[in-house]
Amino acid sequence: MSNEVLDNSNISKHLGKTSQYKNTYDASLLVAEPRQSNRTYLGIDTWNAYECSFLLNNGCPVTGVVKLNYDASSEFIVESKSIKLYLNSFNMQNMGGKYKEAIVKFANTVSDDLSKLLHTYVRVGFIPGNICDIVDVDAHDIYHKDSFETLENSISEEELYSTKFEVYKETPALLDSVNNAYMDVARPLYFHSGLLKSNCRVTSQPDWGDVYIYMNSNYDVDKIALLKYIVSFRDECHFHEEICECIYKRLHDKFNPDELFIMCLYARRGGIDINPIRASNKELLHKMSANLLFVNSPHVKTSKQ
Numbered sequence: 227m228s229n230e231v232l233d234n235s236n237i238s239k240h241l242g243k244t245s246q247y248k249n250t251y252d253a254s255l256l257v258a259e260p261r262q263s264n265r266t267y268l269g270i271d272t273w274n275a276y277e278c279s280f281l282l283n284n285g286c287p288v289t290g291v292v293k294l295n296y297d298a299s300s301e302f303i304v305e306s307k308s309i310k311l312y313l314n315s316f317n318m319q320n321m322g323g324k325y326k327e328a329i330v331k332f333a334n335t336v337s338d339d340l341s342k343l344l345h346t347y348v349r350v351g352f353i354p355g356n357i358c359d360i361v362d363v364d365a366h367d368i369y370h371k372d373s374f375e376t377l378e379n380s381i382s383e384e385e386l387y388s389t390k391f392e393v394y395k396e397t398p399a400l401l402d403s404v405n406n407a408y409m410d411v412a413r414p415l416y417f418h419s420g421l422l423k424s425n426c427r428v429t430s431q432p433d434w435g436d437v438y439i440y441m442n443s444n445y446d447v448d449k450i451a452l453l454k455y456i457v458s459f460r461d462e463c464h465f466h467e468e469i470c471e472c473i474y475k476r477l478h479d480k481f482n483p484d485e486l487f488i489m490c491l492y493a494r495r496g497g498i499d500i501n502p503i504r505a506s507n508k509e510l511l512h513k514m515s516a517n518l519l520f521v522n523s524p525h526v527k528t529s530k531q
Contacts, residue, residue: 285391300346470502
């Protein structure tokens with residue numbers, strides 16, 4: 227069937243137009259489209275959404291993958307750009323005080339909204355994305371999945387829930403918010419966080435990433451302070467490379483490490499992902515990211531990417 231005879235008046239609400247990316251809940255962004263008669267068949271439609279996040283009541287982000295499915299025999303399908311805008315509208319929305327209740331509320335809200343829109347029951351699951359699951363790394367590299375400590379997993383839930391995350395603009399002073407004790411002997415520190423989010427400098431479209439930090443430093447870095455600093459990029463509008471350079475400079479200025487390595491693995495957009503890396507010397511760069519440097523070798527990233 228040619229485009230000339232199709233009625234696109236409904237789905238063109240978002241498609242082909244410049245969109246405002248809202249970051250607080252708005253179900254009106256969703257668009258339902260009637261199925262074509264030749265597409266109505268028995269089965270299931272399954273969607274995986276990799277750009278999903280919301281806040282706990284204390285402002286701490288939760289990120290993950292949303293999986294949803296509904297009967298292919300339903301009268302309507304959901305228009306893809308509308309559900310992308312809809313899911314992004316949760317980015318700065320408080321959904322609960324603790325992980326479990328916030329995830330349940332999020333999943334139930336999405337299920338209710340889509341079920342009403344499509345006139346069929348939509349099953350929704352949320353798979354938390356706070357697991358460092360990098361694989362296929364040369365065993366001789368310093369960079370290894372078991373080396374990096376995931377900040378949001380290493381902090382106790384009691385301490386995490388009692389911490390206020392209120393700053394969403396890059397603020398280096400957050401690194402000074404607690405005492406980062408100085409030690410006589412430098413030691414290697416490996417940190418990872420899946421809570422890196424910034425926005426495109428031009429379109430304000432959300433960019434999702436994981437940040438990996440290696441420092442050989444005399445400072446015993448406070449994990450809460452470091453996590454709050456990473457979260458402070460959540461409302462910043464910069465290119466991926468600028469985000470990586472900013473993190474590198476702030477940590478270098480604050481902790482004066484003998485060695486410093488920052489890697490930001492961003493999620494794909496339009497089939498392309500950008501993975502900026504900054505290191506204090508070339509030897510460290512090659513040791514920590516050899517599999518990224520070989521152009522004929524694929525790189526396996528985290529599940530949400």
